[in-house]
Amino acid sequence: MNTATGIIKALNSGIKHLAIKRFTLRYPEEKLKFVGDGYQFDPSTGVGIAGSKGRHMLFHDKCTGCQLCSIACEGVAEAIGMVKVPEEHKHNKKAIMPQIDYGKCVFCGLCVDACPFYALYMTNDYELSSFSKEGLIYTPAQLQVKPYVSQDVEIQITNRGATHG
Amino acid sequence: MSKELLPGLALQKVDERIMTLNVGPQHPGSGHMRIIVQIDGDFIVACDPDPGYVHRGEEKMAEYRNYITNIPHLERPVIHDSCNVLYPYVLGVEEILGIEVPERAKYVRVIASELNRCIYTMYWLAIYGIFLGHSTMFMWPAGDRELLIDLMEKMTGARVTHAHFVPGGVRNDLPANFEDVCLRQVNYFEKRIKEYAAVFYDNPILIARTKDTGVLSRQDAIRLGTTGSVLRASGVDYDLRKKEPYDVYDELDVHTNVMKEGDSYARSKVPWLDMMESCNIIRQALQKMPKSGSVRVKLKPNPKGKVFDTVYKRVESGRGSLGCYIVSDAKPEPYRVKLSVGSFRNLIALPYLLKGEKLGNMPSVYWSLNYWPVEADR
Numbered sequence: 133m134n135t136a137t138g139i140i141k142a143l144n145s146g147i148k149h150l151a152i153k154r155f156t157l158r159y160p161e162e163k164l165k166f167v168g169d170g171y172q173f174d175p176s177t178g179v180g181i182a183g184s185k186g187r188h189m190l191f192h193d194k195c196t197g198c199q200l201c202s203i204a205c206e207g208v209a210e211a212i213g214m215v216k217v218p219e220e221h222k223h224n225k226k227a228i229m230p231q232i233d234y235g236k237c238v239f240c241g242l243c244v245d246a247c248p249f250y251a252l253y254m255t256n257d258y259e260l261s262s263f264s265k266e267g268l269i270y271t272p273a274q275l276q277v278k279p280y281v282s283q284d285v286e287i288q289i290t291n292r293g294a295t296h297g
Numbered sequence: 298m299s300k301e302l303l304p305g306l307a308l309q310k311v312d313e314r315i316m317t318l319n320v321g322p323q324h325p326g327s328g329h330m331r332i333i334v335q336i337d338g339d340f341i342v343a344c345d346p347d348p349g350y351v352h353r354g355e356e357k358m359a360e361y362r363n364y365i366t367n368i369p370h371l372e373r374p375v376i377h378d379s380c381n382v383l384y385p386y387v388l389g390v391e392e393i394l395g396i397e398v399p400e401r402a403k404y405v406r407v408i409a410s411e412l413n414r415c416i417y418t419m420y421w422l423a424i425y426g427i428f429l430g431h432s433t434m435f436m437w438p439a440g441d442r443e444l445l446i447d448l449m450e451k452m453t454g455a456r457v458t459h460a461h462f463v464p465g466g467v468r469n470d471l472p473a474n475f476e477d478v479c480l481r482q483v484n485y486f487e488k489r490i491k492e493y494a495a496v497f498y499d500n501p502i503l504i505a506r507t508k509d510t511g512v513l514s515r516q517d518a519i520r521l522g523t524t525g526s527v528l529r530a531s532g533v534d535y536d537l538r539k540k541e542p543y544d545v546y547d548e549l550d551v552h553t554n555v556m557k558e559g560d561s562y563a564r565s566k567v568p569w570l571d572m573m574e575s576c577n578i579i580r581q582a583l584q585k586m587p588k589s590g591s592v593r594v595k596l597k598p599n600p601k602g603k604v605f606d607t608v609y610k611r612v613e614s615g616r617g618s619l620g621c622y623i624v625s626d627a628k629p630e631p632y633r634v635k636l637s638v639g640s641f642r643n644l645i646a647l648p649y650l651l652k653g654e655k656l657g658n659m660p661s662v663y664w665s666l667n668y669w670p671v672e673a674d675r
């Protein structure tokens with residue numbers, strides 16, 4: 133192939149893109165949809181359930197304060213600390229629950245794998261930025277809140293290229 | 298001077314004409330490493346790559362963490378290729394602990410590692426494009442990579458650093474309907490990367506810049522111990538997926554792409570051809586995969602190995618052969634973990650390739666070696 137044809141072909145394949153749909157996700161307005169409600173783990177079978185690894189969610193009525201999540205995280209990021217909570221739950225004798233520092237967490241989900249009581253799951257919430265380091269530390273009360281997410285955009289593939297919905 | 302100076306401190310005598318340049322370690326054209334080049338006019342007379350700027354002590358860290366908590370940090374060397382970095386470690390631990398992996402998990406692993414190989418190669422290709430001043434080739438791979446990252450996100454829950462492989466299988470099963478979505482996006486991805494031929498690989502400007510630069514002959518490639526795409530671009534048909542199949546690669550039909558030239562152009566084209574091969578492997582694996590079954594065997598908490606059991610496993614990563622040597626101890630922590638990475642072996646060829654080259658060709662020769670600084674430093 134001679135040089136001129138090669139360059140014309142290269143330009144041509146670029147120009148074709150004027151007719152192809154845009155593949156950009158306009159992030160704060162559009163958010164990508166994930167599968168499920170976040171990464172979960174079933175201790176009875178020992179297999180996880182697929183989902184996004186985002187901010188954790190703690191079920192106060194299930195957590196027994198066994199500290200296994202904190203021990204699992206020790207080798208990873210030491211993001212979990214056990215803190216005192218008001219003695220409301222009978223099954224939580226020591227009245228301690230995990231508090232997670234998102235300045236340290238790497239979102240590996242090993243703490244979710246470690247929890248034997250279905251008390252700690254992950255959610256689809258990934259927008260955790262804060263103005264201070266203290267703001268990244270989530271107390272058990274904050275972890276209890278179910279996040280509000282509006283993620284509905286999916287990749288669609290048509291004859292004119294792929295787009296974000 | 299009476300006292301001998303250490304080799305690194307000794308002053309070098311250089312010619313008046315020779316100028317020494319430090320490229321890096323914080324230079325966009327080198328990644329996190331320094332290349333010391335000596336140039337005479339426009340031509341490189343000597344080159345001394347100096348890795349180690351981002352050494353993080355991953356191997357030492359692995360001695361203080363147990364077999365499971367090693368997973369998130371051992372994949373940090375190459376976050377785009379995290380499944381492949383973890384693969385030899387996981388295979389090794391499985392042998393040490395004597396775990397039999399379920400069939401479906403093996404297929405899921407193959408799919409994940411092939412997707413990861415493509416994600417890594419796309420990133421590498423994007424950087425290669427921008428090194429050559431071809432900004433279209435930066436934008437397209439960076440955008441099309443999103444198709445596969447989306448798949449990995451559905452599969453593992455994270456865009457990079459998936460922490461998906463564990464000794465005994467994978468962390469979670471595939472989500473519902475994954476096979477269809479995967480097939481659709483991989484097919485479209487393959488169609489897209491074929492379009493790169495006209496704009497990049499058949500582009501006369503690229504060919505003029507990279508053909509016959511940094512030629513690595515077949516003998517030299519073997520003698521210097523290069524691996525992966527660098528070795529295959531020099532005409533040696535060597536791919537661990539074929540030569541030492543691990544998991545279910547022996548049941549899949551794997552083709553290797555070999556080119557004879559051994560120049561920058563061939564080294565940049567082989568990974569691109571490999572991506573199409575990866576798409577083939579993914580399609581085969583999706584078809585042959587058992588439709589149901591367990592994907593993870595349950596381990597005891599804190600599994601322990603035997604005293605001084607050693608194992609060496611290697612896999613084909615995006616950058617060539619990637620090995621992991623593990624010595625176990627009668628503790629939940631390994632005694633020693635050593636990674637042997639393709640990046641570092643390929644870097645050894647750099648001084649030989651750059652001698653006599655023009656300085657302007659340095660980025661293209663350097664990046665065509667498929668070198669990832671963070672992986673080499675560990």
Ligand code: SF4
Binds near residue numbers: 209237239240243244
């Ligand atoms: S996700 Fe990983 S790093 Fe984060 S708290 Fe859990 S174990 Fe620790």
Ligand code: SF4
Binds near residue numbers: 195200248251252
């Ligand atoms: S979250 Fe689970 S693992 Fe952590 S203390 Fe509560 S019950 Fe134990």
